[in-house]
Amino acid sequence: MNKNKHLLLWSSLGALCLLVGAAVQENFLKEWRGIQASIQTDAGPADVRLRQIVAPKLGVTDRCVTCHVGMAPGEQEGSGHPLAAAHGPVGHDPAEFGCTVCHGGQGRATEKADAHGDVRFWPAPMIPTRYAYAGCGSCHTHIRVPGQSELERGRSLLERYDCLACHRVDGRGGTLRPGGVGGMEGPDLSQAGARGFDTRWHEKHLQFAGQPDKAGWQDAFTDIDTAERDSIEAFLTSRVGAPRLVDAKARFHSLGCRGCHKIGGIGGDDGPDLSRVGQRDPGQLDFTHVRGEHTLANWLSEHTRDPARVVSGSKMPKFGLSDDDVDLLTYYMLSLRRSDLPEAYWPKDRIQASRFGQREFSTDGATLFGTFCAACHGDAGQGRRFPGSPPMPAVGNADFLAAARDGFLESTIWLGRPGRRMPAFGEDAGGLRREEVQAIIAHLRREAGVKEPDRLHPLPRWASGDPDRGRSLYDRHCAGCHGARGEGTDAPALNHPLLQATASDDYFVETIRRGRRGTPMEGFGQPSTIHPVLALGDIESIVAYLRTWEKRQ
Amino acid sequence: MSTTAPENSPLRRFLHNLLQSPWHVRDAALRSGLPTTDRTRSNFVFGNVFLHLHSVRTHRWSLRWSTTWGLGLAATAAFLIALVSGVLLMFYYKPYPEAAYDSIKDIHFVVPTGRFIRNIHRWSANVMVVAVLLHMARAFYTAAYRKPREFNWLIGMGLLVVTLGLSFTGYLLPWDQLAYWAITIGANIAQSPREVTDAVGITETFDPGGLQRELLLGSDIVGEEALIRFYVLHVMLLPLALVSLLAVHFWRIRKDGGMTRPSDADQRLAPKADVYPVFTEAPQKTYQLAAIVKGASPAVGRGPENTVPSMPHLFYAELGVLMLTVLVCLALSMISDAPLKELANPSVPENPAKAPWYFLGLQELVAYSAFMGGVGIPMIVVIGLGLIPFLDREEAETGAWFGGPGGLRLVARSAVFGLASVLGIEAFAIRFGWLREWFPEIPQLVITAVNPGTLLAAIYAAYSLWIVRRYGSARAGALALFTCFLCGFVVLTVIGTHFRGPNWTFYWSPADWPRH
Known part of the structure; x- marks a missing residue:
C-alpha cells in the first residue's frame, strides 16, 4: 500500500505544480499584461484588461489593441511604452473597421507572433509596414490610374506651373509665401482623388488672378491649355493619399502585365489570374528556390525578378527589371486583395469598377x-x-x-x-x-x-499569281524564319487561320514589298545585299501561295 | 435558574438540532457512520452506489503493480480527464462551420487557460486510446479473457470501438484543414464497400458504402450537417454509450471474481502481517445466501482469505493511477500544443490528407484496397479478437503473463515473424508496386482479394494455424496471432504516420517531401 500512497502523493504534487505553473503563466506571464501595466495615461495607469474591436458585419474580432493600447477605441494616448502611441491620422475609424481588414494578421490572437501571422497555418499574415498601403486593396480599386508616363507628365506639370507654391501634394510644397507670409494658401491636394475636386478649378483660378485685390495672384497663375489640364486632372484624380501605391499601380500598368494576367476579369489569359494574388497563403507557396524570408512579399519580388528560378518551367519571361521596379510591382500585387466584405462596406471606387464598368486604369x-x-x-x-x-x-x-x-x-x-x-x-x-x-x-x-x-485595291483578295512559283520563292526567301509551312518558328505564323481570315492581300503585298525596317524582315521591293528585288508579280505569287494554306484549313 | 431539561424545552431542542444538523446530514449521507474501521469501511463501500462497483475486499494479487500495470484504470482516468476538460470546452465551442474554428481560436487566445484545457483534452484522448490498446494487450497476454470473463472481453472490445469513435468524432470539431481532410478520408473509407459493389456493378441498386457515408455526413460533403452529427455523437451519444459499457465492464469484473490471478497466487504471495482471515472477526454479514447459490459465481465455496479491504488499499491504488494519468496529461499539455491548422477549405486539399494516427495503419491498407483496408481487414480483426475467448477454452496458466504453451519464447518468435512479414510485404509493395502497376487492366476485384493487407492477414492466419498444430493448443495459436496483429498494427501505423508523403508516396523523412 505504501507504494500506492507514494504514487498518489507524488503524482498529486506534480499535478499541482503544473496547475500552479499554468495559472501563473496565464495570469502573470502574458506579454500583453506587461505592456499594459507599463502604460501611463493622463488619468493614471492604464487598466490591465483584454481590449478588442468587434465588428460582426465585417467578421472582425480584433484584439490587436490589447497590445497596441493607444489605438483602442476610446483610449487615450499614453506613455511609458512604444505601443501606447495612437494610430496615425487615417480616413477610416479603427473602431468601426478594426485592424485586420486593412493590415491583415490574426485579429483573434493575443500573442505577438500569432497576431502578426508569423506562424504556420495562418494564411493571411500582416502586410509588411513598408507596403502598408497595399491593405487599401482589400476594399478599394483606385480607378482611372494613368500609366507611368501620363502620371509623370501630370506630376511635372504641377511642378512646372508652380502649383506647389500654394498647394501641398504628398507632403511636398505649400511652403513658399508671397511676401514671406507663413501658412498655406491653397488646400492640400494629397487626397484630391478620393475627396473630389472642383472641375471648374481652372476658371476659378483665372478669375482670382484677374482680381486686383488678390495679392500675389496676378503673376502666380497663368492659363493652362486643355491637354495639360487633362494631364493635371488625371494626376489629381490619382491622389488618394497612397502615393507609393499609385506609383506602383502606374508602373504595373506601364509594363504590360495585363497582357498575360487577368485582374478583375480584364487582361490576357496566358498567365495566372492576379485578382487576389495579394491574399495568397505563404504557407502554400514553394520557397525552395527563393532567397530570403518566407513571406508573400519576398516570394512575389523574387518571382518577378526571375520567374523561372522560383517556379520551374514558368513561361513568364525574365524582364530584367530594376530593383525599384520589382519593389513597385510587389507593392501593387500585394494590394490585389479584394476581400469578400459585405457590399454595404464597399467604397465608391470598387462599386464603380465592379458594378458600373468603370476602369481601374486610364483609358487613354x-x-x-x-x-x-x-x-x-x-x-x-x-x-x-x-x-x-x-x-x-x-x-x-x-x-x-x-x-x-x-x-x-x-x-x-x-x-x-x-x-x-x-x-x-x-x-x-x-x-x-x-x-x-x-x-x-x-x-x-x-x-x-x-x-x-489607303486601299491599293477595292477587293481584299486580288493578288493573282502562280502558287507554285510562289512556293519556290517562299522556300528560298521566307521559310527560314516563317517556317516551311508558315508555322512561324522564328517570325509571325503566316498559316494562322485568323491571320489568313483578317489580313488583306494589300497587307501581305505591302509587307513583303516594304519589309519592316529595324526588324529582320527585309523589304523585297528594294535592292538588298542578301536577296534580289522581287517584281510585283513575284510578290503576288508568294501571296497566292500563302493563300493556299487557308484553303487547306 | 430553569430546571427544565433541554429535551423538555422546545426552543433548546430546536437550537440543539440546528447546531447538530451538519453532523446529522453527514450521518444520513454515510448511512453507517464514518469509515474508520475495516467494518465501517466495508459498509461504506457497500452502501455507496459508485463504490459498490468494487467488491468490498480486494485480493492482494490484484494490487500487485505487475498484475495490470493499472492500464484499465489509466484508460478510465484519461476518460474522466477528457470528460471534465471536454465539458469546460463545451461552454465555449460553437458547432457550426467557421464559428467552430473561431471559437477554438478564442479558446486558444482569450479563454483563461483555454489553450491548456484544450491541450489536456486532446492529450487525454490520445492517452486513452493508447491505454485502451495496452489494456487489451495486457488482458490478452495474461489470458484474462478466459472463462468466466469471456463476456467482459467482448464488452472491452465494444469499449475499444467506442473509444476510437469518440476520438474520431472529436477530430472534426475544430473545423480546420487537418480535421476537414481527415474526416473526408474517414468518410471515404466508410464508402469503401463501393469498391466491391462497383466491381460487381450493383452500386445503382445496392449501395451500402454510399449509405454509410451519407449516414455519417448527413450530406454529400463534409459540411455543417456532418459537423453537428459529429458533435452530437461526440458530446452525447458516444459518452453515454461509453459510460454504460464502462459500468457493465466494472460490474462484471466484480461479478467475475476480480482480477484474474494464477491458481497458485495465494502460495506465491508472501504472508502479510495485517491480512487476517475475515471469518474470525465474526462478521455481521452472513454468507448463507452465497452458500446456497449454485453455479458459476466465483465467490461460492471460497472464503475471502488473502484479501484486504478495498478501502483504503484499492482506493489508494486507483487514486494513484488517476493522479499519475492527470500528471502525464498535464505534462504533455505543457510541452505540446494541440494542432490547429488553417480554416477548413474544401477547395484546398491537404496532401497528404491523413486520418487520425490510430487509423493510419488502416489508411496504409486503404491505399491498396479501400474496401479491404476500410472494411474487410477491420472486420476480420474484430471478429478474430471476439472469437479468442471462445476458441481458447484452456485453463492452464490463466493470469500469468504470456501464460500458455510456448510462453514468452513463442511471443518473441511470433513478434520476429510478424515484423518480418509486414516489413517484407510493405518493402516489396513500396519498392516494386502492386498488381495495378504491373497489369493496368486487371479487374479491381482481383486487387480487392489480393493486396498487401489480405496477403498479410493470410500469412498471419496460416502461421497461427501452424502454431496451433505444432503446440496442440489454441492458446499458442492465439498468442502467435495476437502478437503478429500487434506488430502489423504498429508497423503499418508508423509507416502511415511518418513515411508517407504527398500522394501517399513513400519518403524516408517529411523533409524530403516535394513542395507542391
Whole structure:
C-alpha cells in the first residue's frame, strides 16, 4: 500500500505544480499584461484588461489593441511604452473597421507572433509596414490610374506651373509665401482623388488672378491649355493619399502585365489570374528556390525578378527589371486583395469598377498600350524577343502601320492568335471595349506618325499569281524564319487561320514589298545585299501561295 | 435558574438540532457512520452506489503493480480527464462551420487557460486510446479473457470501438484543414464497400458504402450537417454509450471474481502481517445466501482469505493511477500544443490528407484496397479478437503473463515473424508496386482479394494455424496471432504516420517531401 500512497502523493504534487505553473503563466506571464501595466495615461495607469474591436458585419474580432493600447477605441494616448502611441491620422475609424481588414494578421490572437501571422497555418499574415498601403486593396480599386508616363507628365506639370507654391501634394510644397507670409494658401491636394475636386478649378483660378485685390495672384497663375489640364486632372484624380501605391499601380500598368494576367476579369489569359494574388497563403507557396524570408512579399519580388528560378518551367519571361521596379510591382500585387466584405462596406471606387464598368486604369491610348501590350511588344512597340519563344512583332513599326489597316489591327487585338501567345482581348475574352482597342491603335499611329493607309485595291483578295512559283520563292526567301509551312518558328505564323481570315492581300503585298525596317524582315521591293528585288508579280505569287494554306484549313 | 431539561424545552431542542444538523446530514449521507474501521469501511463501500462497483475486499494479487500495470484504470482516468476538460470546452465551442474554428481560436487566445484545457483534452484522448490498446494487450497476454470473463472481453472490445469513435468524432470539431481532410478520408473509407459493389456493378441498386457515408455526413460533403452529427455523437451519444459499457465492464469484473490471478497466487504471495482471515472477526454479514447459490459465481465455496479491504488499499491504488494519468496529461499539455491548422477549405486539399494516427495503419491498407483496408481487414480483426475467448477454452496458466504453451519464447518468435512479414510485404509493395502497376487492366476485384493487407492477414492466419498444430493448443495459436496483429498494427501505423508523403508516396523523412 505504501507504494500506492507514494504514487498518489507524488503524482498529486506534480499535478499541482503544473496547475500552479499554468495559472501563473496565464495570469502573470502574458506579454500583453506587461505592456499594459507599463502604460501611463493622463488619468493614471492604464487598466490591465483584454481590449478588442468587434465588428460582426465585417467578421472582425480584433484584439490587436490589447497590445497596441493607444489605438483602442476610446483610449487615450499614453506613455511609458512604444505601443501606447495612437494610430496615425487615417480616413477610416479603427473602431468601426478594426485592424485586420486593412493590415491583415490574426485579429483573434493575443500573442505577438500569432497576431502578426508569423506562424504556420495562418494564411493571411500582416502586410509588411513598408507596403502598408497595399491593405487599401482589400476594399478599394483606385480607378482611372494613368500609366507611368501620363502620371509623370501630370506630376511635372504641377511642378512646372508652380502649383506647389500654394498647394501641398504628398507632403511636398505649400511652403513658399508671397511676401514671406507663413501658412498655406491653397488646400492640400494629397487626397484630391478620393475627396473630389472642383472641375471648374481652372476658371476659378483665372478669375482670382484677374482680381486686383488678390495679392500675389496676378503673376502666380497663368492659363493652362486643355491637354495639360487633362494631364493635371488625371494626376489629381490619382491622389488618394497612397502615393507609393499609385506609383506602383502606374508602373504595373506601364509594363504590360495585363497582357498575360487577368485582374478583375480584364487582361490576357496566358498567365495566372492576379485578382487576389495579394491574399495568397505563404504557407502554400514553394520557397525552395527563393532567397530570403518566407513571406508573400519576398516570394512575389523574387518571382518577378526571375520567374523561372522560383517556379520551374514558368513561361513568364525574365524582364530584367530594376530593383525599384520589382519593389513597385510587389507593392501593387500585394494590394490585389479584394476581400469578400459585405457590399454595404464597399467604397465608391470598387462599386464603380465592379458594378458600373468603370476602369481601374486610364483609358487613354498610351496607358492602354502600357497596360496590355508593352510587356511583349515593347514599351514603344519596337517588338521583343524572349528565349524559347518566337519574337513578338514590332507593332509600333512605321512600315507595319503603313501596311496594316485599322480594321485588321482591331480584329487582331480583338481575336488574338489562338495557339500563339497573343491572347484575345475582345470584350468576352480579355475584356477590352471597341473604343479602347481603337484608342490603342490611334496611340500606335500617333507615336509612329503613320496614318491609316489607303486601299491599293477595292477587293481584299486580288493578288493573282502562280502558287507554285510562289512556293519556290517562299522556300528560298521566307521559310527560314516563317517556317516551311508558315508555322512561324522564328517570325509571325503566316498559316494562322485568323491571320489568313483578317489580313488583306494589300497587307501581305505591302509587307513583303516594304519589309519592316529595324526588324529582320527585309523589304523585297528594294535592292538588298542578301536577296534580289522581287517584281510585283513575284510578290503576288508568294501571296497566292500563302493563300493556299487557308484553303487547306 | 430553569430546571427544565433541554429535551423538555422546545426552543433548546430546536437550537440543539440546528447546531447538530451538519453532523446529522453527514450521518444520513454515510448511512453507517464514518469509515474508520475495516467494518465501517466495508459498509461504506457497500452502501455507496459508485463504490459498490468494487467488491468490498480486494485480493492482494490484484494490487500487485505487475498484475495490470493499472492500464484499465489509466484508460478510465484519461476518460474522466477528457470528460471534465471536454465539458469546460463545451461552454465555449460553437458547432457550426467557421464559428467552430473561431471559437477554438478564442479558446486558444482569450479563454483563461483555454489553450491548456484544450491541450489536456486532446492529450487525454490520445492517452486513452493508447491505454485502451495496452489494456487489451495486457488482458490478452495474461489470458484474462478466459472463462468466466469471456463476456467482459467482448464488452472491452465494444469499449475499444467506442473509444476510437469518440476520438474520431472529436477530430472534426475544430473545423480546420487537418480535421476537414481527415474526416473526408474517414468518410471515404466508410464508402469503401463501393469498391466491391462497383466491381460487381450493383452500386445503382445496392449501395451500402454510399449509405454509410451519407449516414455519417448527413450530406454529400463534409459540411455543417456532418459537423453537428459529429458533435452530437461526440458530446452525447458516444459518452453515454461509453459510460454504460464502462459500468457493465466494472460490474462484471466484480461479478467475475476480480482480477484474474494464477491458481497458485495465494502460495506465491508472501504472508502479510495485517491480512487476517475475515471469518474470525465474526462478521455481521452472513454468507448463507452465497452458500446456497449454485453455479458459476466465483465467490461460492471460497472464503475471502488473502484479501484486504478495498478501502483504503484499492482506493489508494486507483487514486494513484488517476493522479499519475492527470500528471502525464498535464505534462504533455505543457510541452505540446494541440494542432490547429488553417480554416477548413474544401477547395484546398491537404496532401497528404491523413486520418487520425490510430487509423493510419488502416489508411496504409486503404491505399491498396479501400474496401479491404476500410472494411474487410477491420472486420476480420474484430471478429478474430471476439472469437479468442471462445476458441481458447484452456485453463492452464490463466493470469500469468504470456501464460500458455510456448510462453514468452513463442511471443518473441511470433513478434520476429510478424515484423518480418509486414516489413517484407510493405518493402516489396513500396519498392516494386502492386498488381495495378504491373497489369493496368486487371479487374479491381482481383486487387480487392489480393493486396498487401489480405496477403498479410493470410500469412498471419496460416502461421497461427501452424502454431496451433505444432503446440496442440489454441492458446499458442492465439498468442502467435495476437502478437503478429500487434506488430502489423504498429508497423503499418508508423509507416502511415511518418513515411508517407504527398500522394501517399513513400519518403524516408517529411523533409524530403516535394513542395507542391
